[in-house]
Amino acid sequence: MQTLTPAGLTELKLKANDVRQGIIRSLLAAGSGHSAGPLDMSDVFAALYGNLMRHDPHAPEWPQRDRLLLSCGHIAPVRYSAMANFGYFPVEELLTLRKFGTRLQGHPERVRLPGVETTSGPLGEGLAQGVGMALGAKMDGKDFRVWVVTSDAEHQCGLHWEAVLTGAKFELDNLTAIVDRNFIQIDGSTEDVMPLEPFAEKYRAFNWEVFECDGNDIEEFIATAREATECKGKPQVIIANTVPGKGVSYMEGDYTWHGKPPNAQQAEQALRELEAARKEIAADG
Amino acid sequence: MASGTPTLDAAAETMHLVDYRGDVKQVPTRNGFGEGLIEAGARNRDLLGICADLSESTRFEGFRKAHPAQYIEIGVSEQMLVAMAGGLAAVGKIPWIASYAMFNPGRSWEQVRTIMALNETNVKIAGAHAGVSVGPDGATHQAIEDIAIMRVIPHMTVVVPCDSVQTKKAALALSDRWGPSYLRFGREKSAVITTDETPFEIGKAQTFREGSDVAIVACGILVYNALIAADRLASEDGIECRVVNNHTVKPMDEAAIVGAAQACGAVVTVEEHQKAGGMGSRVAEILSAKFPAPIEFVGVDDRFGQSGDPMELIEYYGMGADAIVEAARRAHKRKRS
Numbered sequence: 125m126q127t128l129t130p131a132g133l134t135e136l137k138l139k140a141n142d143v144r145q146g147i148i149r150s151l152l153a154a155g156s157g158h159s160a161g162p163l164d165m166s167d168v169f170a171a172l173y174g175n176l177m178r179h180d181p182h183a184p185e186w187p188q189r190d191r192l193l194l195s196c197g198h199i200a201p202v203r204y205s206a207m208a209n210f211g212y213f214p215v216e217e218l219l220t221l222r223k224f225g226t227r228l229q230g231h232p233e234r235v236r237l238p239g240v241e242t243t244s245g246p247l248g249e250g251l252a253q254g255v256g257m258a259l260g261a262k263m264d265g266k267d268f269r270v271w272v273v274t275s276d277a278e279h280q281c282g283l284h285w286e287a288v289l290t291g292a293k294f295e296l297d298n299l300t301a302i303v304d305r306n307f308i309q310i311d312g313s314t315e316d317v318m319p320l321e322p323f324a325e326k327y328r329a330f331n332w333e334v335f336e337c338d339g340n341d342i343e344e345f346i347a348t349a350r351e352a353t354e355c356k357g358k359p360q361v362i363i364a365n366t367v368p369g370k371g372v373s374y375m376e377g378d379y380t381w382h383g384k385p386p387n388a389q390q391a392e393q394a395l396r397e398l399e400a401a402r403k404e405i406a407a408d409g
Numbered sequence: 410m411a412s413g414t415p416t417l418d419a420a421a422e423t424m425h426l427v428d429y430r431g432d433v434k435q436v437p438t439r440n441g442f443g444e445g446l447i448e449a450g451a452r453n454r455d456l457l458g459i460c461a462d463l464s465e466s467t468r469f470e471g472f473r474k475a476h477p478a479q480y481i482e483i484g485v486s487e488q489m490l491v492a493m494a495g496g497l498a499a500v501g502k503i504p505w506i507a508s509y510a511m512f513n514p515g516r517s518w519e520q521v522r523t524i525m526a527l528n529e530t531n532v533k534i535a536g537a538h539a540g541v542s543v544g545p546d547g548a549t550h551q552a553i554e555d556i557a558i559m560r561v562i563p564h565m566t567v568v569v570p571c572d573s574v575q576t577k578k579a580a581l582a583l584s585d586r587w588g589p590s591y592l593r594f595g596r597e598k599s600a601v602i603t604t605d606e607t608p609f610e611i612g613k614a615q616t617f618r619e620g621s622d623v624a625i626v627a628c629g630i631l632v633y634n635a636l637i638a639a640d641r642l643a644s645e646d647g648i649e650c651r652v653v654n655n656h657t658v659k660p661m662d663e664a665a666i667v668g669a670a671q672a673c674g675a676v677v678t679v680e681e682h683q684k685a686g687g688m689g690s691r692v693a694e695i696l697s698a699k700f701p702a703p704i705e706f707v708g709v710d711d712r713f714g715q716s717g718d719p720m721e722l723i724e725y726y727g728m729g730a731d732a733i734v735e736a737a738r739r740a741h742k743r744k745r746s
Contacts, residue, residue, distance in 0.1 A: 191499075191500075233527065233528075234528050234529075235527075235528065235529050241499065242495070242496075242499065242524070242528055243523055243524070243527050243528040244523075245523070246519055246520075246523050249488075249492050249520060249523065249524060252488070252489050252492030252493050252495075252496070253492050253493065253495050253496035253499070253524065254496060255489075255493050255496060256492070256493035256494060256495060256496020256497040256498075256499070256500075256504075257496040257497070257499055257500050258496075259481070259493070259496075259497065260496065260497045260499075260500035260501065260502050261500060263478075263502075264500070264501070266500075282488070283486075283488040283489060283492060283520070286483075286486040286488060286489035287489060287492070287493070289484070289486075290483055290486070290489060290493065293483075
């Protein structure tokens with residue numbers, strides 16, 4: 125983790141903006157895919173790759189690297205865009221998303237793209253694998269951290285809670301889960317489809333340390349994550365409250381953007397808005 | 410054996426089989442798994458045993474005592490078993506995960522497909538209590554579809570050893586071999602027909618009895634029934650059967666299967682599993698493409714099991730020596746017609 129200076133924060137905000145633009149471009153090129161979740165997690169991914177995680181884009185298999193698992197594989201565009209913008213591969217490759225022969229599969233596959241820690245898409249499976257990695261690290265005295273990004277709706281999966289139980293049993297303080305709490309899923313609001321509240325209390329009851337923050341505020345998220353990773357003897361969860369579609373006016377807060385891409389005209393507007401936001405960030409910085 | 414009994418044939422001699430024609434030692438195949446795992450854990454400290462509340466019955470108990478630092482208990486959560494093992498394998502461990510076959514891979518199939526196979530992780534599943542020979546526990550606990558659901562997954566290795574001695578060898582061999590794997594074995598005591606000297610190689614079928622009239626291709630504990638049936642066919646009908654121990658369902662030894670069909674002209678497959686989709690189905694896939702020949706399938710005929718004595722259930726569901734004899738007679742007749 126690096127000290128966050130004002131200049132560093134501005135840099136991260138610009139990176140998050142780059143990540144969002146990459147998401148829009150790749151989704152437009154793909155003609156299918158998910159928009160709202162990737163956009164709302166862009167700030168978290170910029171914070172992870174740009175500040176919080178120990179990693180080397182030129183050595184994706186470095187044994188001491190922190191592991192970042194994306195449990196909700198359908199928001200892969202944000203991971204791909206973050207990886208590209210932080211130097212794992214050229215940003216032009218983002219335009220191959222979901223196309224035949226691409227390394228950027230519709231749902232991420234570890235074997236195809238170095239730096240993707242596991243294959244995901246079927247929901248509710250990431251934390252369970254993260255528990256295994258964190259336990260393996262403890263067994264071998266390795267000090268890397270395991271970060272698992274999950275959606276809120278995948279907390280409707282039974283396996284996820286098996287993982288929550290197991291993480292607590294083995295006191296995996298080297299495991300940090302991040303929940304994209306955007307309240308949306310394919311069929312509507314999470315609280316209509318299958319209520320998750322009281323959300324934080326559930327984790328507390330399972331003996332996890334619980335943190336909440338604005339997932340679209342990079343500074344706040346980084347501060348929260350640092351506090352979380354100081355915890356001893358317990359795994360931690362950060363409930364990152366996010367606005368679905370964050371950064372694109374007509375997508376923000378609209379669940380219908382969960383699983384569809386923008387068309388050419390919509391993408392143009394999105395990129396125009398993001399470019400204007402980028403100028404503001406630069407001016408403020 | 411009474412004096413004057415003819416010696417076993419050359420194939421059995423080559424394979425160092427015991428003389429199975431009289432009283433044969435009975436040991437559960439799961440015991441062989443337990444012994445193999447203890448040895449494998451001593452050879453490699455990165456090898457782990459992960460259990461979902463069935464340590465005694467899956468024979469993980471000995472491993473737990475011998476290698477406590479390599480043993481993990483996670484309670485009744487079979488999907489977790491697979492997913493967590495995937496994570497451990499990703500950081501360099503070799504996890505063996507054990508439950509009843511009905512629950513793992515029965516309950517955890519999608520995790521097996523995604524996390525073990527598509528994701529290419531070095532996780533090994535021990536599927537215990539497979540087949541109707543689980544006995545009194547009844548249909549809920551009798552996995553007779555597991556070979557089918559595992560053999561259709563790319564990258565997967567599927568091994569069904571014939572007795573406890575071979576199960577031990579299979580556990581050791583799979584531990585040393587990289588890749589997602591499934592080892593299937595049973596609960597009940599069954600005949601020990603191989604010895605420490607019997608060779609074992611994953612992917613290499615074994616001829617346990619010579620013969621050129623009908624090839625009986627079997628796996629699991631029913632290999633013994635196939636040998637008994639073959640002896641009866643020889644004495645009662647003059648039909649000489651080749652008996653093949655086809656322990657590796659995937660990758661199957663195609664050359665051995667085609668060779669047996671070419672030599673005999675008719676085939677009987679024998680497995681403690683649904684006829685649909687199992688080892689016999691794979692034999693049929695191979696032969697229909699490479700050497701079409703009459704095939705009779707011995708297995709469960711699209712039904713569920715039930716409570717009962719293990720051997721009584723084997724008979725009732727048509728997998729006893731009598732059923733194999735009848736199937737071989739039908740195959741032989743079809744060959745002639």
